[in-house]
Amino acid sequence: MLFVDIAKSIKGVDGTVTLRVKAEVKSGTFVVVMGESGSGKTTLLRCIAGLEQCSGTIAVGEEIWQNEHKVLSPKERNVGFVFQDYALFDNMSVKENLLYVNRDEALAVSLLKMLEIVALSDRNVRTLSGGQKQRVALARALMRRPKLLLMDEPFSALDPRMRRKAAKEIVTLHKRFGTTTLMVSHDIEEAKTMADEVWFVEKGAIVCHSPTYLDRLYDEER
Amino acid sequence: MAAIEWTPFLLSFKLAGLTAAILFCIALPFAWFLSQTHSRFKPFLEAVTALPIVLPPSVLGFYMLLLLSHNSPIGEFLESHFDIKLAFSFTGLVIASCFYSFPFMVQPLQSGFEALNPHMIEASYLAGKGSWTTLCRVALPNIKPSLITAIVVTFAHTVGEFGVVLMVGGNIPDETRVASVAIYDLVETMDYDRAALYSGILLMFSFAVLVAVYFFNRRHNLRVGSM
Numbered sequence: 001m002l003f004v005d006i007a008k009s010i011k012g013v014d015g016t017v018t019l020r021v022k023a024e025v026k027s028g029t030f031v032v033v034m035g036e037s038g039s040g041k042t043t044l045l046r047c048i049a050g051l052e053q054c055s056g057t058i059a060v061g062e063e064i065w066q067n068e069h070k071v072l073s074p075k076e077r078n079v080g081f082v083f084q085d086y087a088l089f090d091n092m093s094v095k096e097n098l099l100y101v102n103r104d105e106a107l108a109v110s111l112l113k114m115l116e117i118v119a120l121s122d123r124n125v126r127t128l129s130g131g132q133k134q135r136v137a138l139a140r141a142l143m144r145r146p147k148l149l150l151m152d153e154p155f156s157a158l159d160p161r162m163r164r165k166a167a168k169e170i171v172t173l174h175k176r177f178g179t180t181t182l183m184v185s186h187d188i189e190e191a192k193t194m195a196d197e198v199w200f201v202e203k204g205a206i207v208c209h210s211p212t213y214l215d216r217l218y219d220e221e222r
Numbered sequence: 223m224a225a226i227e228w229t230p231f232l233l234s235f236k237l238a239g240l241t242a243a244i245l246f247c248i249a250l251p252f253a254w255f256l257s258q259t260h261s262r263f264k265p266f267l268e269a270v271t272a273l274p275i276v277l278p279p280s281v282l283g284f285y286m287l288l289l290l291s292h293n294s295p296i297g298e299f300l301e302s303h304f305d306i307k308l309a310f311s312f313t314g315l316v317i318a319s320c321f322y323s324f325p326f327m328v329q330p331l332q333s334g335f336e337a338l339n340p341h342m343i344e345a346s347y348l349a350g351k352g353s354w355t356t357l358c359r360v361a362l363p364n365i366k367p368s369l370i371t372a373i374v375v376t377f378a379h380t381v382g383e384f385g386v387v388l389m390v391g392g393n394i395p396d397e398t399r400v401a402s403v404a405i406y407d408l409v410e411t412m413d414y415d416r417a418a419l420y421s422g423i424l425l426m427f428s429f430a431v432l433v434a435v436y437f438f439n440r441r442h443n444l445r446v447g448s449m
Contacts, residue, residue, distance in 0.1 A: 051344050074347040081348045087341035091363035100359065101349040126446065144350060 001027055002148060002180050006056035006066075008047055010040045010204075017204040019043060025197070027061070027147075030174055030181045032191040035201030041184045042084075044201065045150045048182070049081050050074040060147050060180075080141030080179065082151040086133045088125040094136050095121040101143035111139040114176075115169060130157040134166055142177055149179040155190070163187075167194055226419060229396055230404035237312070237387075237400055238380035241319040242327070242373055248320070249327035249372070254357050256328070257335035258343075271329070274322050279385025286318040286390045310392045315400075318390040319380050327376045334368025335361055367439040378431045382424065 002025040010019050019040040025031055033041045047054040050065065051074055058066040065072045089097050094117065098108040112118040115135040120128065125136060134154055141149060154170070155163040171194055174181045185191055191198050192211050199206045256267060274282055288294060290308035292301050300306040308314035338361060346356040362369060384402040391398030393407060401424055408417035 049348060051348075074344065075350045075352060077348075078350075079348060081345070083341045083345065085339065085341055087339060087345040089342060089345070089360050089364075091360070100346075100351075140345075140349075 001025065001059075001061060002048075002182075003057065003059040004048060006047055006054045006058060008040070008043060008052070008054035010043050011038075014203075019201075019204045021206050023199070023206060023208065025180055025182075027180055028175075028178050029196045030171065030194055031183070031197045031199055032195035033182055033184045033199045033201060033206075034186065034188075034191060035199075039201040040204065041201050042152050044206075045081075045152055045182060045184060048148070049079050049150055050077050078144055078146050078148070080144065080146035080149040082134075082137045082141050082149075082154045084152045084154070084156055086137040086157075088133060088136055088140070090124075090126050093122050093124055094128070097125060097136055097140050098143050101140055104143070107143060107145075108139075111142060114173065115139055131162045131166065134158060134162075135169070138166075138170065138173065142173060142179075145177065146179060149174065149177075149181040151181070151183040153184050153186070155185070155187070163190065170194070226416075226423075227404075230399050230401040230420075231423065233312075233396075233399065234381045234401040237315055237319055238377045240316050241323055241380045242377040244316070244320055245323060245327040245376055246373060249324065249331060250357075250362075253328045253331035254335055254353075254361065256332050258353075272325050275325050279322070279383075280389060282322060283318070283386040283389025286314075286321060286386060290314045290317065290390065309390065310394060310398060312391070312397055315387060315391040315398055318386050319383060322383060322386045323376045323380050326379045327372050330368045330372035330375065331365070334365030334372075337368075338364055367442050370438050371435055374431055374435050378428055382428060 002023075004024075005022045006020075008019045009016060017040075021044055033044065035041050043052060046052040048058055048065075050072060053071075054066075056066070057064070057068075060077075064070065065077050089100060092100060095108060095112070098111065099105065102108075109118065112121060115138065117132060117135050117139070120132060120136075125133065128136065134157070138151075138154070141151075151170070155166055158166060167190055170181075170183070183194070185194075195211050198209045198211055198213065200209065252271075256264060256271075287309060289296060291297050292307065292309065297308055300308060306313065308317060342360060342364070343356055346360045351359070381400075382402060383400075384406065387398070387400055388403055388406070391400070391403070393399050393403050399407070401420060405417050405420045405424070408414075408420065
């Protein structure tokens with residue numbers, strides 16, 4: 001289970017607001033985080049990962065990542081993170097990117113096979129297309145077998161066909177690895193097909209909805 | 223043709239090599255720290271680092287001489303306990319050169335680190351790696367042009383150093399008479415032929431080094447750009 005009860009001052013579209021998030025997520029749940037640009041979606045993910053300071057409590061299962069007594073550094077939090085720009089290590093090959101995280105060769109090969117990029121193992125990551133980079137970033141994020149997978153708009157650089165394919169792969173891996181997943185997205189259709197739960201970040205707070213709520217929103221948008 | 227005495231050149235290269243090696247070890251973690259810190263003392267540290275660029279070499283040389291002379295606490299301690307004399311010695315020259323060339327090693331490294339995608343560094347931390355592993359395996363290999371520039375320019379700058387070297391090391395043959403001081407000495411004794419020859423050698427050396435750096439950086443940029 002993921003427990004989040006944090007507060008963080010952010011500069012949003014309406015000036016400085018305090019992002020207050022209190023939520024509990026059951027293990028294995030896929031949450032899609034939606035909201036306007038600048039509403040604090042990325043900040044929320046970064047706070048959970050420990051990349052930005054915030055006040056409050058974050059716990060994953062029995063493990064406290066942050067409370068009033070201690071704050072674990074990002075390297076101490078077993079979290080998989082897919083950045084919007086993928087942030088691959090440019091000096092390494094595809095396989096080296098994975099093995100840098102964890103020298104488990106068998107896991108690396110199995111992830112590369114699952115994502116159909118095993119043929120690219122020895123390629124330098126600079127030479128990859130956007131879709132290929134996205135898969136490498138996803139595989140790398142899973143190399144620590146994280147309990148929590150955070151993804152910041154992982155499809156933003158992909159075309160619609162690639163987005164659908166990548167969405168399926170992510171859901172498959174999310175189930176296979178049993179991760180609790182939080183993914184930032186702007187796409188309602190994507191959220192409908194992937195999410196068990198949808199969070200809307202509005203005026204510094206989150207409002208939880210079931211994916212069925214999105215049907216109505218989707219109809220309104222059309 | 224005037225005979226060339228190679229000892230001053232060898233001394234210059236020895237001094238430059240040692241300075242570059244020592245500074246690389248000191249400046250690397252310092253530049254990394256400067257690139258990562260958000261401390262309000264950062265501008266102060268950056269200003270102190272850049273001081274040798276704007277200070278007249280004679281001013282820096284004067285303070286170095288004060289610091290290293292046997293009248294200073296450090297000089298007195300080293301002389302009385304280890305019989306090490308720093309003023310007017312090659313060891314003193316190395317120490318003075320490290321101060322003088324410090325910004326030439328720190329600044330290219332810091333710029334290189336600051337130009338890196340910060341998410342790449344964060345991805346390394348999230349991979350469970352510490353600052354040192356991230357520096358050596360992710361940051362450094364991705365700033366090769368800055369790294370080469372820092373090492374080569376520090377080396378070349380130390381070879382061409384004059385004011386500080388003269389004030390701290392003096393002009394002792396086979397000990398502290400480096401190439402730039404030898405040229406000054408030759409001009410003073412009106413041996414212009416040899417002065418021209420020595421100057422020509424240093425000019426060619428400096429030019430070759432800079433061309434090599436620019437070629438390397440161009441090749442690196444082309445290789446990265448074509449990927």
